[in-house]
Amino acid sequence: MKKAMLSMILTAAALTASAADKIVIDGSTTVGPIGKAFAEYFMAANPDVNITVSESGSGNGAKSLVNGVCDVAAMSRPMKDSEFKAAADKGIQPVAHVVALDGLPILVHPKNPIGQLTIEQIRKIYTGEISNWKEVGGPDLNIVVITRDTNSGTYETFEKLVMNKQKITEKAEYVGSNGAIRQRVQTTPSAIGYAGLGFVDKTVKALKVNGVYPSAATVRSGEYPIARPLFMYTSGYPKLGSAVYRFVTLYLSEDGQEMVDEIGFIPVTSY
Structure with missing residues (x-):
């Protein structure tokens, strides 16, 4: 029974990976180093997943997500009301994932x-x-x-x-x-x-x-007066267990926090 259950889990995981074997990230040059570090780490652990990271600016990241060009919009600011409206007009519900804190x-x-x-x-x-x-x-x-x-x-x-x-x-x-x-x-x-x-x-x-x-x-x-959260936005909340879900929640892991810290940003959680 246990072997059968394990086989089912592994099969489901493999199907999930193959169904989402590419993740496209676009947006902020600030969040870019986090995206690149996460991508390198994730692809080493998941050789069947290919991740590309572009740094065209937060505004372009939002546009890419709204237009379905990327899976993850990296942004160093919250989405604007106008960007949420553009997304809603196309049936997209952006979901924010705060991956780090940053001073300016x-x-x-x-x-x-x-x-x-x-x-x-x-x-x-x-x-x-x-x-x-x-x-x-x-x-x-x-x-x-x-x-x-x-x-x-x-x-x-x-x-x-x-x-x-x-x-x-x-x-x-x-x-x-x-x-x-x-x-x-x-x-x-x-x-x-x-x-x-x-x-x-x-x-x-x-x-x-x-x-x-x-x-x-x-x-x-909160003492330093010029500070902000850093975001990764997805179109809706990613399916549990999917490659996108595992990628955008990497910041919650101990390894993810270490990467954020090593790059020079501030982890939002600490284990």
Whole structure:
């Protein structure tokens, strides 16, 4: 009886895997490293499942899910009402899976002596009201303002938590990824930018904001003022036991939490 039951379970699992042997992920460049790490881990454990990860931005991830082009939309912000409506119009019910927490550090060149800014100072820098580092106690250098593309969830988080509905200066440079922000800042002594917590390394300097340094502890406690959840959206709740279900719930496992932590983000649970 036990052997027969085991055979039935294995057969069912094999059928599930073969029915969903491809998972397509699209969206956020912030969540991208998590998606790639999860994909590599998952495919090693499930050789019959192929996973592709694209990083076209949170907004495009939402569009891909609505249009049935991807199975998982990686997003660094919640879906907008307009995106939910577009999904509903096509009979799709997006379901959010919060896979990690993230801070949004303000980055400057390592040689910049500035160590902290307030939200108000950051806002004034990004509106252009403050245009020289000497105005906030730094060197006499014109500030080079770097921001993300407007289709980015990181941009929209920054706009909501920092800009307070004020427009970013027309002099700002727009780049297409968190990695591009870091690269621009690390090569430009007078630059300022922002990126996900997982993109901070020795090539850039993260500033204290309102006196609080961005870290896993301060994001988790709510002290760091520029923080957000990171999402993976699916079309409806995935079928229990399916490849998509096992993939999007990987963050709940001990291995998943370790991967999130190693990438530089903050696990939502801890075992």
